[in-house]
Amino acid sequence: MSNTNKVLYLKPNVAIEALVDRWYAWPHLISPATAAMNIKERHLKIMDSYIKNPKIHMAAVKKPGMLGGPFINYKEARVDEIATLHKKTLEKRANMLEFVDAINELNGILKNEAVGYSLEPLYDKIPELLKGFVELYYDLNNNANFRFFESLIYQSEYYDESSQTVCLQLVEADNSRPFVLSTPRLNDENLLHLEIPFKNTVIDELFKMKREARSYEEIKALLEIKEEHEELFRSFFTEESPTTYKKYTGKGIRTRYFGHACVLLETNEISILVDPVLSYDGYESDVARYTINDLPETIDYVLITHNHQDHILLETLLQLRHTIKNIVVPSSGKGNLQDPDLKLMFNNIGFHNIIELDDMESITLDKCKITGLPFLGEHSDLDVRSKLCYHVSLHNHLKVIFAADSCNIEPTVYERVQKIIGNIDVLFLGMECDGAPLSWLYGPLMPEKLERDKDFSRRLAGCNYDQGKSLIKIFNPKNVFVYAMGLEPWLEFISSLKYTDESRPIVESNKLVSDCNSNLIEAERLFGEKTIEY
Structure with missing residues (x-):
């Protein structure tokens, strides 16, 4: 041969x-x-x-x-x-x-x-x-x-x-x-x-x-x-x-952070992957990370929070397409130029397993419930509906919210949500609180160029310290993880973020993590890889 x-x-x-x-x-x-x-x-x-x-x-x-x-x-x-x-x-x-x-x-x-x-x-x-x-x-x-x-x-x-x-x-x-x-x-x-x-x-x-x-x-x-x-x-x-994937066989829940906004939830019965953005291995690096070999051979649900390049990464999704049973996406505004239909997009590029969710709509499975929650802001005040936070309840034992880049500009919304779903155990929260101006992403769609001061006032921004603290007060989590910050070095090719210790997102997230830990809430800003078992 x-x-x-x-x-x-x-x-x-x-x-x-x-x-x-x-x-x-x-x-x-x-x-x-x-x-x-x-x-x-x-x-x-x-x-x-x-x-x-x-x-x-x-x-x-x-x-x-x-x-x-x-x-x-x-x-x-x-x-x-x-x-x-x-x-x-x-x-x-x-x-x-x-x-x-x-x-x-x-x-x-x-x-x-x-x-x-x-x-x-x-x-x-x-x-x-x-x-x-x-x-x-x-x-x-x-x-x-x-x-x-x-x-x-x-x-x-x-x-x-x-x-x-x-x-x-x-x-x-x-x-x-x-x-x-x-x-x-x-x-x-x-x-x-x-x-x-x-x-x-x-x-x-x-x-x-x-x-x-x-x-x-x-x-x-x-x-x-x-x-x-x-x-x-x-x-x-x-x-x-390749390295053989070791299936989770425990009786609890294993949570793995893969970098940026990508998180895997696993029990011995189900796997849920949020906003897939994978790194690669096969070369030397100073930063530990999980890669494709750390994913199950079949992914039951992929959850997409919103339609931005760092949350719908086609190079990751195309590699995983043959492993994914279902992709859950937020429903769109049905025809508005700035809010193209995600289900249509995925269907036309070969994904035929798309489930649309609206605010407070759920997928109920045996021992698992996935609920779409309102996602505020982060889209420069445009009428964009294709965005959801997710509440995942596993075994009635662990309740997690993936808030992604939702900006808590109106806490009353989440106060109303809390009255329905109750407190949670874990909060994943994005705190890229500066964000690019409107024109960086949506400028080509605008019929008239916006004045610079107005453009820079309308940001693609997540929570700052006060907004994050308010969200924590509303949902009373035991663990808080700041994520979706674009910090990992393998994200440079799609992320334009370069932070120093003085950068506002770092200062604000440091303050939030410190505040949580001082109040007996375990908190951490994630980087590289992280495994938590419950």
Whole structure:
């Protein structure tokens, strides 16, 4: 038997990046309307700026304070390649750029002509490209707006799976990948680009090999690897078997922190994974972490708290897709541009096991109940409904709230919730209390640019000390864990956060942890890995 005919494992540090037109994908690049807006108002503008003056971009990416800004992280020598991508984007996505123009035109019509009278005459004025895709409406203050029939757009020419590709690579260090959201993926000798839509099940077959050995020749054929790419592709595999996952067999509950907002709850009967964001192993690091080999072979429920890049990480979810029985997502606003439907998005990229929850709605199982709770703020005061905190009750013994980045701006909401669900045992709370301004995430969707002072007043921020303390007082937990802070070094590629001891989120969370411990509430700001058994 030749070496290549042996059964092999996929190395544990093989990553898959989901790309849309070579840009790192997240849900707003998959939903057609938000994708169109981001292509025109973000991608093309960043590329145009780099083509005109790459030295500005080269200088900016070297400054920690500019991390996460609209700067391409390539040297000047790659200007021609970016120019080629820019040209191809203009040509291949011309229909989507026209779609954006139609959205802007409709916004103008509603602003100028919808003044409280019936909207029926305005249907004739809807731009032709949008007809059949939108409904016009007033809110109760007589402000006019429109909503999409999003499922119809997914069935139209504006959802083009040919824009989707995947990129395979070996992650060699925690910080080996610079910030990815503002730099498209060009060809590189260490990257293998494959023209595969995200829904293709060959992705599942490949990533099963992180635990199950398989014929190298078989997987090579399934992926249609070209001869010139075979040397790189072969480097992704090993004969060395992975660490075996040790199933939890205790009678209680095991909780494991995987970094950022990713937490695994396990009993000997069920596993629940929250906001999956996994690190990699297979290389040396100073920071201990759990990885894919520390997850059960079957995950019963994945809980998604909200639609931000660091909570819906497609490169983790695509690797785990074959292991996940159910994904629980918050229901959306049903057609609002800024709030694309998560169930639709997941369905269209090959996840067919989606459960939507609304506020105070529950999934009740034997010895387990999962309830969606209101999630406040953190979305720059926009009407975004696709966000939930989760209350998980296991064995009637452990009650946990995953509050993620919910900002306790109105404690009365949670006081009312507490009257229904009672006190809890454990609180996971995000305290990134500065947060990026509105335009950093939602700017491409805005019909008019917001003044700088207003933009910076509307933050993507979690709880500060006072808000966190109020939440603790309401739910009276025994344990408090501050998480979702973006502190782990392997998050640099999707997180633009760089903290010092003087950074407000660190100061505020230190104060909260100290206050809890002084009041006999066990508290800790999590980093790296953590196991707690109850």
